[in-house]
Amino acid sequence: xxxxxxxxxxxxxxxxxxxxxxxxxxxxxxxxxxxxxxxxxxxxxxxxxxxxxxxxxxxxxxxxxxxxxxxxxxxxxxxxxxxxxxxxxxxxxxxxxxxxxxxxxxxxxxxxxxxxxxxxxxxxxxxxxxxxxxxxxxxxxxxxxxxxxxxxxxxxxxxxxxxxxxxxxxxxxxxxxxxxxxxxxxxxxxxxxxxxxxxxxxxxxxxxxxxxxxxxxxxxxxxxxxxxxxxxxxxxxxxxxxxxxxxxxxxxxxxxxxxxxxxxxxxxxxxxxxxxxxxxxxxxxxxxxxxx
Amino acid sequence: xxxxxxxxxxxxxxxxxxxxxxxxxxxxxxxxxxxxxxxxxxxxxxxxxxxxxxxxxxxxxxxxxxxxxxxxxxxxxxxxxxxxxxxxxxxxxxxxxxxxxxxxxxxxxxxxxxxxxxxxxxxxxxxxxxxxxxxxxxxxxxxxxxxxxxxxxxxxxxxxxxxxxxxxxxxxxxxxxxxxxxxxxxxxxxxxxxxxxxxxxxxxxxxxxxxxxxxxxxxxxxxxxxxxxxxxxxxxxxxxxxxxxxxxxxxxxxxxxxxxxxxxxxxxxxxxxxxxxxxxxxxxxxxxxxxxxxxxxxxxxxxxxxxxxxxxxxxx
Numbered sequence: 111x112x113x114x115x116x117x118x119x120x121x122x123x124x125x126x127x128x129x130x131x132x133x134x135x136x137x138x139x140x141x142x143x144x145x146x147x148x149x150x151x152x153x154x155x156x157x158x159x160x161x162x163x164x165x166x167x168x169x170x171x172x173x174x175x176x177x178x179x180x181x182x183x184x185x186x187x188x189x190x191x192x193x194x195x196x197x198x199x200x201x202x203x204x205x206x207x208x209x210x211x212x213x214x215x216x217x218x219x220x221x222x223x224x225x226x227x228x229x230x231x232x233x234x235x236x237x238x239x240x241x242x243x244x245x246x247x248x249x250x251x252x253x254x255x256x257x258x259x260x261x262x263x264x265x266x267x268x269x270x271x272x273x274x275x276x277x278x279x280x281x282x283x284x285x286x287x288x289x290x291x292x293x294x295x296x297x298x299x300x301x302x303x304x305x306x307x308x309x310x311x312x313x314x315x316x317x318x319x320x321x322x323x324x325x326x327x328x329x330x331x332x333x334x335x336x337x338x339x340x341x342x343x344x345x346x347x348x349x350x351x352x353x354x355x356x357x358x359x360x361x362x363x364x365x366x367x368x369x370x371x372x373x374x375x376x377x378x379x380x381x382x383x384x385x386x387x388x389x390x391x392x393x394x395x396x397x398x399x400x401x402x
Numbered sequence: 403x404x405x406x407x408x409x410x411x412x413x414x415x416x417x418x419x420x421x422x423x424x425x426x427x428x429x430x431x432x433x434x435x436x437x438x439x440x441x442x443x444x445x446x447x448x449x450x451x452x453x454x455x456x457x458x459x460x461x462x463x464x465x466x467x468x469x470x471x472x473x474x475x476x477x478x479x480x481x482x483x484x485x486x487x488x489x490x491x492x493x494x495x496x497x498x499x500x501x502x503x504x505x506x507x508x509x510x511x512x513x514x515x516x517x518x519x520x521x522x523x524x525x526x527x528x529x530x531x532x533x534x535x536x537x538x539x540x541x542x543x544x545x546x547x548x549x550x551x552x553x554x555x556x557x558x559x560x561x562x563x564x565x566x567x568x569x570x571x572x573x574x575x576x577x578x579x580x581x582x583x584x585x586x587x588x589x590x591x592x593x594x595x596x597x598x599x600x601x602x603x604x605x606x607x608x609x610x611x612x613x614x615x616x617x618x619x620x621x622x623x624x625x626x627x628x629x630x631x632x633x634x635x636x637x638x639x640x641x642x643x644x645x646x647x648x649x650x651x652x653x654x655x656x657x658x659x660x661x662x663x664x665x666x667x668x669x670x671x672x673x674x675x676x677x678x679x680x681x682x683x684x685x686x687x688x689x690x691x692x693x694x695x696x697x698x699x700x701x702x703x704x705x706x707x708x709x710x711x712x713x714x715x716x717x718x
Contacts, residue, residue, distance in 0.1 A: 199593075199600060201522055228603030238594035240613065250612070251602030298598070305602055 145172050147309060147339045148193060153207035155188050155197065161365075163188050163373040166207070168358055175331060175340040177350035177381065180360030180396070185373025186343045187235075189360070190311050192216075193341060194230035195223035228255055230309040231302035236318050237294035239286030239301070244269075244278050247286040247297055251305035264304060271337075272300035273330050292323025299330065303338070310334075312342040316349065328353050347397060350381065357384040359393045458696075462689030473690060478650050478667065482676075482683030487691050489650050492661070493565060493668035494634050494698070500569025501576055501633045506626050509580030510615075513622075516581070517588040518610050537578035544575040545639030553643055561663025563644025568666065571639050576629035583625025587618040620710040627706035631699050637670035647675045669695045 148170040155163045163185030170176050170193075178186035188197065195216055197203040209216040216226055228251075239247050248265045257264060265282070269275040274296040278289070286297050295315055302310055312331075316324040331340055331353050344350050350357050358378035362371040377390045388394050465473050476486015520526045548571025552560045560567040591614050599609040615622075637645075646665045654661040669691060676688035 194601070196597065196601065199597065224603050224605050227601055232597075232601040234594065234597060234601070236594060238592075238598045240595065240598060241617065250599070250604075254602070254604050254608050254612075301598075301602060 146170070147172050147211065148341075149208075149210035150189070150192075151208045151210070153189065153192060153205065153209060155185070155192060156204040156206070157200070158202045160370060161372050163360075166375045168375060168378050170339065170341060171356065172339050173336060174355040175335050175342060175353055176356045176358065176378075177354035178341065178343045178358050178360060179345075179347055179350045180373070180376075181362060182345075183371055183373065184360035184362045186360050187313050188373070189375075190313055190341060190343050193309070193311055194227050194232055195221075196227070196232060196311075198223050228305050229307050230311060231305060231307035233295070233298050233302050233310065233312045233315045235314040237291055237298050239289070239294050239297050241285065241287055243283045244286050244289070244297060245282040248300050248304045251301060255305055257305075268300040268304035269297075271303050271334060272296045273326065273333070274300055290323070292319050292326060295319060295323070295327060296330065299327075303334070307338070309339045309341065312340065314343050314345060317345060324349070347385075351385050354381045357381045359384065359388070359390075359396060361392055361396070458689045458692050461686055462691075462693050465686055465690035466693070473687070474694070477653070478646075478648070478672070480649070482679075482681065482687050485676075485687055487669065487672060487694055490667050490669045490672040490691065491694065491698075492654070492656050493568075493645070493666040493671075494695075495656060496565050496662065496666070497569045497572050497640075497668060498630055498634055500566070501573045501630050502626070504570060504573035505577045505580045505629065509577050509626070509629075510584045510622055512577075512581045513584035513588055514610060514615070517585050518606065518614060533578045533581050537582055540638075541575055541636050542638040542642075544571055545642035547571065547574070548639055549642040563665055564663045565644075565666040566662045568640050568643035568645065568668075569662075571643050572633040572636055575636065575639060576633045579629040579632065580626055583628065584618070584622045587621025587625065588614060590621060591617045616713075620713045623709045623713070624706055627702055631702055634668070634698070635670055635695070637668075637674055640668055640671055645671045647671060669698075 146169050148168070150166055150168045150170075153163070153166040154161060166185075166189055178190060180186050191197045192205055192209050193211075193216070197205060205217055211226075211230070214221065231251075240250060242250075245265055248268050249261050252261065252264050266275060266279075269278065274293060277293060278284070278297075286294065289297060295318075299310070299315075316327050319327065328349065331342070334340075342350075342354065356378060357380075359376045360373050361376050362373050364371055376392050377384070377388065379388070384393060385397050388397065473486045474491070475488050476484065477489050479485040516526060516529065520529075548567055552567035552570050553562050553564075556567075560570070595613050595617060596609055599613045604612065641647075644665050646667045650665065650667050673688055673691045673695065676684045676691060679688075
């Protein structure tokens with residue numbers, strides 16, 4: 111079955127007739143006995159000649175919430191955006207190393223980034239709904255993916271999944287922009303899960319929201335983590351401690367010759383251990399508030 | 403003046419002290435003069451426009467009160483009181499059609515390529531600088547280009563000195579303007595919108611088609627209409643491409659496509675011709691033709707604003 115995922119990633123929008131690809135299994139390759147979704151090894155990211163992050167090695171497990179924490183500029187977001195090839199949009203960005211996804215290197219030449227993003231959805235720092243109706247926001251992904259079946263059901267399922275259905279069911283034709291910030295962010299989550307991805311990448315999804323909307327999103331993450339693998343970047347250590355199963359701590363080091371800063375991954379472990387008894391002194395200093 | 407510390411001064415005295423400091427207004431004389439200067443500059447341009455407008459309307463209004471219909475439907479004549487602008491309106495209309503049909507799709511496509519597809523390297527910068535320079539090339543140079551290519555080389559298609567040659571020449575003349583304004587509109591599309599679409603697995607084409615172009619449309623429309631207004635006001639390239647200043651035979655209707663390969667005339671040409679004719683009555687009909695042209699340009703701008711508002715409300 112692992113080979114199925116390989117071919118599907120490299121063949122855009124075509125379906126192997128020998129494999130039963132129902133909407134339920136689409137985007138969710140069955141990988142029996144294997145819990146690891148991502149294996150990132152020796153990942154470095156450059157912007158032009160500037161090395162933004164170096165030597166990141168981390169594994170991300172299935173149906174867990176992994177939090178990336180660390181001070182500003184430490185490369186959390188940069189690494190996150192490597193997990194669905196979003197860095198491709200930045201022309202000067204260059205990636206070295208390997209981002210393994212179920213054994214496939216996402217940066218392999220044959221891999222189609224469009225197909226990657228269909229399986230690995232993303233929620234951004236600022237809510238960014240399309241300037242369209244609530245319905246069209248959610249339906250956009252399935253529509254371009256050529257999803258068959260009743261679109262109304264797809265939209266309802268995604269909005270229910272994002273905990274927004276009851277608030278918007280009577281006004282699906284209203285603009286997505288007319289919602290409050292917290293609702294907009296849940297709309298973006300609905301939009302991301304509408305294509306039925308396996309992974310959700312969340313880049314500081316609550317940084318533009320008030321505490322109540324934040325709590326609502328955090329609850330939602332707990333509700334959906336049985337279905338999705340979630341990676342969240344957060345500035346907020348309490349948030350990481352509250353929601354995540356595993357935590358990865360990034361920091362920066364100064365390059366003495368150029369006075370620039372390069373990010374690096376210090377350690378990644380279970381969240382309990384990271385916040386109570388981390389192996390690295392730098393992690394301890396950060397989580398206890400002595401630095402950062 | 404820095405606020406003097408009020409620590410240690412009790413109650414009312416403190417209030418009075420702070421009040422005095424906060425109300426001690428320094429007279430901003432330079433600012434006042436500067437403001438007058440700005441207002442004056444605005445006044446000068448408005449005044450010039452007002453004088454021009456007053457002059458044109460007072461001179462030309464008589465033609466419309468006496469024989470509006472005959473003037474709008476009549477042909478070029480040697481006598482001022484029998485001449486009309488229909489042939490000129492017809493020529494200007496077709497030039498506008500050529501500009502919209504050619505420069506709009508090509509210009510928008512070029513802009514989308516430059517902004518969304520090309521890598522932002524040296525070549526893109528080189529192209530960008532060149533397009534900006536092209537927008538500043540004098541129109542007579544484009545006239546010579548039209549004369550060489552469309553009138554002479556491609557005379558089999560265009561009919562030589564013809565409406566088609568002139569229309570395509572003017573479409574090329576305003577192409578850089580359409581590209582620049584469209585590219586700016588595309589550049590102004592928030593990156594977050596593109597990321598949102600890429601994030602759910604859209605291809606570059608789907609992002610461009612579904613998100614970028616709809617968002618940029620109001621800006622693109624505004625730019626195109628401004629370019630159109632520029633094109634229909636041009637006279638110099640038309641003279642080289644076969645515009646007639648004297649009499650124009652033929653009585654085709656406004657939409658008759660058979661005229662495309664024939665000689666033609668246009669409003670700016672007619673205005674120039676009449677305005678320099680010293681005989682009685684010609685300055686009046688020149689002014690009347692100017693009014694016709696102003697009305698057309700104004701109508702086009704109105705349509706552009708309406709369209710822009712319509713699409714802008716759509717995206718909020």
